[in-house]
Amino acid sequence: xxxxxxxxxxxxxxxxxxxxxxxxxxxxxxxxxxxxxxxxxxxxxxxxxxxxxxxxxxxxxxxxxxxxxxxxxxxxxxxxxxxxxxxxxxxxxxxxxxxxxxxxxxxxxxxxxxxxxxxxxxxxxxxxxxxxxxxxxxxxxxxxxxxxxxxxxxxxxxxxxxxxxxxxxxxxxxxxxxxxxxxxxxxxxxxxxxxxxxxxxxxxxxxxxxxxxxxxxxxxxxxxxxxxxxxxxxxxxxxxxxxxxxxxxxxxxxxxxxxxxxxxxxxxxxxxxxxxxxxxxxxxxxxxxxxxxxxxxxxxxxxxxxxxxxx
Amino acid sequence: xxxxxxxxxxxxxxxxxxxxxxxxxxxxxxxxxxxxxxxxxxxxxxxxxxxxxxxxxxxxxxxxxxxxxxxxxxxxxxxxxxxxxxxxxxxxxxxxxxxxxxxxxxxxxxxxxxxxxxxxxxxxxxxxxxxxxxxxxxxxxxxxxxxxxxxxxxxxxxxxxxxxxxxxxxxxxxxxxxxxxxxxxxxxxxxxxxxxxxxxxxxxxxxxxxxxxxxxxxxxxxxxxxxxxxxxxxxxxxxxxxxxxxxxxxxxxxxxxxxxxxxxxxxxxxxxxxxxxxxxxxxxxxxxxxxxxxxxxxxxxxxxxxxxxxxxxxxxxxxxxxxxxxxxxxxxxxxxxxxxxxxxxxxxxxxxxxxxxxxxxxxxxxxxxxxxxxxxxxxxxxxxxxxxxxxxxxxxxxxxxxxxx
Numbered sequence: 001x002x003x004x005x006x007x008x009x010x011x012x013x014x015x016x017x018x019x020x021x022x023x024x025x026x027x028x029x030x031x032x033x034x035x036x037x038x039x040x041x042x043x044x045x046x047x048x049x050x051x052x053x054x055x056x057x058x059x060x061x062x063x064x065x066x067x068x069x070x071x072x073x074x075x076x077x078x079x080x081x082x083x084x085x086x087x088x089x090x091x092x093x094x095x096x097x098x099x100x101x102x103x104x105x106x107x108x109x110x111x112x113x114x115x116x117x118x119x120x121x122x123x124x125x126x127x128x129x130x131x132x133x134x135x136x137x138x139x140x141x142x143x144x145x146x147x148x149x150x151x152x153x154x155x156x157x158x159x160x161x162x163x164x165x166x167x168x169x170x171x172x173x174x175x176x177x178x179x180x181x182x183x184x185x186x187x188x189x190x191x192x193x194x195x196x197x198x199x200x201x202x203x204x205x206x207x208x209x210x211x212x213x214x215x216x217x218x219x220x221x222x223x224x225x226x227x228x229x230x231x232x233x234x235x236x237x238x239x240x241x242x243x244x245x246x247x248x249x250x251x252x253x254x255x256x257x258x259x260x261x262x263x264x265x266x267x268x269x270x271x272x273x274x275x276x277x278x279x280x281x282x283x284x285x286x287x288x289x290x291x292x293x294x295x296x297x298x299x300x301x302x303x304x305x306x307x308x309x310x311x
Numbered sequence: 312x313x314x315x316x317x318x319x320x321x322x323x324x325x326x327x328x329x330x331x332x333x334x335x336x337x338x339x340x341x342x343x344x345x346x347x348x349x350x351x352x353x354x355x356x357x358x359x360x361x362x363x364x365x366x367x368x369x370x371x372x373x374x375x376x377x378x379x380x381x382x383x384x385x386x387x388x389x390x391x392x393x394x395x396x397x398x399x400x401x402x403x404x405x406x407x408x409x410x411x412x413x414x415x416x417x418x419x420x421x422x423x424x425x426x427x428x429x430x431x432x433x434x435x436x437x438x439x440x441x442x443x444x445x446x447x448x449x450x451x452x453x454x455x456x457x458x459x460x461x462x463x464x465x466x467x468x469x470x471x472x473x474x475x476x477x478x479x480x481x482x483x484x485x486x487x488x489x490x491x492x493x494x495x496x497x498x499x500x501x502x503x504x505x506x507x508x509x510x511x512x513x514x515x516x517x518x519x520x521x522x523x524x525x526x527x528x529x530x531x532x533x534x535x536x537x538x539x540x541x542x543x544x545x546x547x548x549x550x551x552x553x554x555x556x557x558x559x560x561x562x563x564x565x566x567x568x569x570x571x572x573x574x575x576x577x578x579x580x581x582x583x584x585x586x587x588x589x590x591x592x593x594x595x596x597x598x599x600x601x602x603x604x605x606x607x608x609x610x611x612x613x614x615x616x617x618x619x620x621x622x623x624x625x626x627x628x629x630x631x632x633x634x635x636x637x638x639x640x641x642x643x644x645x646x647x648x649x650x651x652x653x654x655x656x657x658x659x660x661x662x663x664x665x666x667x668x669x670x671x672x673x674x675x676x677x678x679x680x681x682x683x684x685x686x687x688x689x690x691x692x693x694x695x696x697x698x699x700x701x702x703x704x705x706x707x708x709x710x711x712x713x714x715x716x
Contacts, residue, residue: 052533054701071536075321079533083703085526090337098333102534104321146530 004065005029005185006051006154011060013046013209020046021209024060028154028185033176035200036189037293043209044189045082048158052079064154075103078152082159082189084143086131092142093118093127096149103150110149117145121171137165144172148179155179157188161195173199197289205296213296220292227285228258228266234277243269255281326535330543331550334518338551347510348555355499355563363570371397372419372442375409378402380422383430383453387422390452391445398445409433420446487668489641492575497641497666498634500587503559504661505630507591511552512598512626516606516615518544519700523610528700537697545599549592556591560584586664593681594657597688598626604692607699608707618706629655633662641666651677653684 006028013021021043028034036044049055051062053074062069064076087095093114100110118124121141126134131142140163147157155176161169176199180186190196196203197217204214213220228246232239233254240248240256245264249257260266266284273279287295321329338344371391376384384400391398401418403409409421413435420442425431430450432438438446456466519541522528531540564580567573573580601622609618629649636643641663650659650669656677663669691713699712 049529052529054529054532071534075534077533079530081526081529083526083529085528085530087521087527088525094336098329099530099534101329102321102326102531 005032006069006156006187007061007063008047008051009061009063011047011050011057011062013050013055013058019209021050021057024206024209024211026204026211026214028187030185031180031183032185032201033180033199034185034187035196035203036187036206037191037193037196037203037289038189038206039297042206044206045158046209047206048079048082048156048187048189051156052077054081075150076153078147078150078155078157080143080147080157080160084139086139086142086146088132089130091128091130092123092134095131096142096145099146100149103152105150113149113151114145117148120175121145136163137168140164141168141171144175148175153184155184155186155188157186159190160188161190161192169195193289193293203289205293207297213292217289217292220289220296221286226260226262227287228260228269229255229281229283229285230258230269230273230279231255231281232273232276232279235273236276239272239276240269243272257285321535323539326539327543327546330535330540331547334544334547335550338514338548339554344551344555348558351506351555351559352562355559356566359563359566359570359572362572371399372439373399373401373417374420374422374442375401375403375412375418376422377406377409377424378404379424380430383449384422386452387445387449390449394441394444394448396441396445398442406433422446487642489666489668490575492573493666494638494641496573496575496583497662497664498638499563500583500665501630501633501637501658501662503556504587504591504594505626505658507552507556508594508598508626508657509623511548511555511595512602512622513615513619514548514551515545515599516602516619517612518548519603519606519696520609520612520615523607523700523703524612526703532701537700538693540700541600541603541693541696545596545603549595549599552595553588553591557584557588560587583665587661589678590657590661590664593678593685596685597653597657597681598622600685600689600692604695604699604712607696608709608712610703610706614706625654626658629658633659637662637666642668647673651680653677653680656681 008024008026011021011024012019024043024047026034036047038044046055050057051069053069053071064073067073069077090098093111096114096118097107097110100113101107105113115124115127118127121144123134123138123141123145126138126142131139134142144157144160147155157176160172160176164172173195176186176188180201200217202214202216203220204211205220206212227249229252230240231254235256240246240258243264245261246269247259249259251257258269260269270279270282273282374384374387381402384402387398387400400422403412403418403421406421406423409418409423410433412418413421413433416435419434420438421433423431423433430446430453432443432446459466459469522531522540528540561584564573564584568577568580602619605618605622606615609615632649632655633646636646637659640646646659646663649655650663651673660669660674660677664674695709695712699707
């Protein structure tokens, strides 16, 4: 192991009797975009707050480049808290310069960086407006700028996409991808799983304060069965029931979704479908992150006892 | 990949200076602050001018007299002076002319002779107590003169002999000679310091809650330590209040001296301002850190009042007792005791200092006690602040905030 990225190592946190995190462990490598997914209350925000030192962990450690994260290294993290936070009555540019300077930037450098990011994120025209006069979407852009103005070496973003319009989503995606390309380990949480699937190199699925699956989308898919979508309008409902290694998962708008065991013969399925009449669609489909997520989360619901509410 | 070296670490002073700088910039730049300060300066200056006009206009009562009472009226100013009053006398042609002048307000009273030959005073409605005293003494003196004349003596000689016959007073503990001006100055100092502590102390609590309710505190605490944030905020707001109180005090003293409402020496005036500033700073730091700690317990501006009420009580009690007792009884024992108790000292001591008569040891002890209490309060408040400032939602219990590690 190189230990060059951000490591969350067996971090635990409890609030009284409520377990918020239990042995939370994962790593975000340099140049990697890591998607952090999980139901509400699964422990994503708590993990990020601990990484930022805003909360103290009961056990475990957060390391960066092999060394425990302290106040000095934290200044190199760009952070976007879940509960957006800016001074409502302070002007946009003034506020961002202030935040950049708290991260250790000099006055001139801070101003230059703020101008660059306001331009880049499309809110340069509002630089002298008070934050509370901005629309929610624009406030969100300013919030992102606040996470970026000090040219962070790590990005930790809690729900950066929530509340954004499609254009802003594109801008945000672009910025994150670009930061990663520059070697910045980036972790963000999101409920928009299609977006996570599209953007992230690796994904971690968290449940009950514990990481239950982590890896690339392909790795997460491994072991799961493949799906086959067949559109044969004249086929009777039970046309595929007799095929070996094949089960009917569900019907979707006239299409049959089949699950195939690894040794099942898809050509036999096609022949059986053609035997019923015309076939308009015959496609192999790999499960989406949404499906994987449901699978992983429901699987664990059956196997572990609920661990209570977590922040 | 190695840790980038682009960002220099922020020293404690640099962090605190940045935070205090933001407070200064935001507050000094705010319209509300400028307007309040300007209004307070105007009020102080206007007060001096009004006092000047009032004191110029009232220079004692004017009493008219009919020709028959000229002799009695001649003695009136001297009698008035003897009991510390000023009375002017003015001759009128007859009773009718005199009564008309009293009715119109040109004269405060008219000395005339009643039907039974007695000295009579005609007034519009009521006679004020001091004038009544003066005339009664005059009447007594006239009767006395008459008796002396009857017995063959010379009233003028008797009067001259009794005038010098006063008992010599030798106090064992000479009381401090309080002057009205200094009493007024003391009240002004009390009002000013009370308002400053109240406004700026509340500002600190509001500032803490603003950061909490807007959640910006989470972003800030990812880069700086809680105590740095608290210290920077308290220093920044304290400096704003300092500028404000200095402006008002200097404007007031200049206005007072230049309109001659204040006739104390310039050095005494400067002394009052210096004491005011010293006690503002001591009082501010004492109360502001407490307000910062208490403010951190709540997440909504509406809850500030409730949570800061206990600390506010000390401030209010000290002030209210001070302004109600000290003007009438500047050497009150109760106030002497309160003025050295740290929680009351910032409001009571500056009043006493401006009024004068504070023993040096009292001034030293009160400052020393407050100065000793401040570090303890900072420690306590920083602990509460650190434990409570990130807990949004319901009000955090004080005990919980103190206990939590």
